[in-house]
Amino acid sequence: MADSPLDDLQATLHREIPISAQMGITVAGYDAGRLTLQMPLAPNRNHKRTAFAGSLNALCTVTGWCLVYLLSRERQEFGDVVIRRSSIKFLQPVDGDVITATTEQLDPALLDYFAEMLLEKGQAKLDLRVEVPGIDGPAVCFAGSYVVLESRLLDGVGE
Amino acid sequence: MADSPLDDLQATLHREIPISAQMGITVAGYDAGRLTLQMPLAPNRNHKRTAFAGSLNALCTVTGWCLVYLLSRERQEFGDVVIRRSSIKFLQPVDGDVITATTEQLDPALLDYFAEMLLEKGQAKLDLRVEVPGIDGPAVCFAGSYVVLESRLLDGVGE
Numbered sequence: 001m002a003d004s005p006l007d008d009l010q011a012t013l014h015r016e017i018p019i020s021a022q023m024g025i026t027v028a029g030y031d032a033g034r035l036t037l038q039m040p041l042a043p044n045r046n047h048k049r050t051a052f053a054g055s056l057n058a059l060c061t062v063t064g065w066c067l068v069y070l071l072s073r074e075r076q077e078f079g080d081v082v083i084r085r086s087s088i089k090f091l092q093p094v095d096g097d098v099i100t101a102t103t104e105q106l107d108p109a110l111l112d113y114f115a116e117m118l119l120e121k122g123q124a125k126l127d128l129r130v131e132v133p134g135i136d137g138p139a140v141c142f143a144g145s146y147v148v149l150e151s152r153l154l155d156g157v158g159e
Numbered sequence: 160m161a162d163s164p165l166d167d168l169q170a171t172l173h174r175e176i177p178i179s180a181q182m183g184i185t186v187a188g189y190d191a192g193r194l195t196l197q198m199p200l201a202p203n204r205n206h207k208r209t210a211f212a213g214s215l216n217a218l219c220t221v222t223g224w225c226l227v228y229l230l231s232r233e234r235q236e237f238g239d240v241v242i243r244r245s246s247i248k249f250l251q252p253v254d255g256d257v258i259t260a261t262t263e264q265l266d267p268a269l270l271d272y273f274a275e276m277l278l279e280k281g282q283a284k285l286d287l288r289v290e291v292p293g294i295d296g297p298a299v300c301f302a303g304s305y306v307v308l309e310s311r312l313l314d315g316v317g318e
Binding site: 019020088 | 174175176177178179181182202203204205206207211212213214216217218220221224239241242243244245246247248249
């Protein structure tokens with residue numbers, strides 16, 4: 001029986017980014033275009049028993065990466081996904097036993113443009129936001145700029 | 160025999176942020192006000208055998224954190240160091256076996272102001288830059304905004 005796209009994504013994540021398994025990052029759900037990943041606090045804690053900023057940043061980074069990976073696979077495009085830049089704000093300490101990060105709802109017009117570029121040019125860029133929920137609002141706000149590149153184009157990244 | 164400040168920092172880092180030990184992050188040197196941390200590629204690789212963006216972000220985050228920690232201890236202030244926000248640019252793939260991140264040289268006037276605020280207000284903010292070197296220029300540029308707070312003030316963070 002074929003794996004579901006989320007099972008495939010989960011296996012891909014731990015195979016391609018091994019430290020994500022050490023952090024306990026798993027795919028929690030994909031609903032109405034919004035992808036949620038989660039990780040336990042325990043291995044990602046700091047001395048104040050809240051989440052380490054670097055782990056929160058990594059969780060948000062891979063949540064965005066996974067969404068772009070899913071979106072490109074849904075369109076039968078199998079290029080590599082890389083992140084070009086990101087920014088993050090830590091608004092509240094994060095102290096739940098399980099920490100979730102969810103991508104924002106994307107504008108359908110942006111998604112259409114992403115798919116069009118991927119098909120026509122073999123590469124496409126997607127800017128997206130990821131949030132870790134807190135009390136009465138986000139605890140962490142992350143924005144990342146990702147690109148999908150066909151493997152033949154990938155050697156040029158960053159040059 | 161008392162530990163050196165860098166030995167103390169190294170022990171503090173792995174005790175207070177356990178995932179930094181899983182990533183293999185260690186304190187590599189502190190020279191002329193510039194602090195260098197390093198990590199091996201192997202546990203932090205992605206499927207392309209270059210460094211995972213989330214690990215690079217975590218390395219830069221803790222490098223800045225460690226510098227602010229050192230600076231506050233040098234001034235006999237023992238508040239908690241937290242990061243408020245950061246941004247990062249990934250300019251080149253990072254594929255060395257050992258990856259280093261170094262803080263920029265800080266303006267002495269900024270450092271004086273940091274020390275003054277810490278002494279007078281019990282809290283101080285420091286914006287700093289961290290770089291991972293690449294070929295003919297930085298591979299990764301990180302900017303973080305950190306604060307040091309006396310423990311009695313810390314409950315207010317993020318509220």
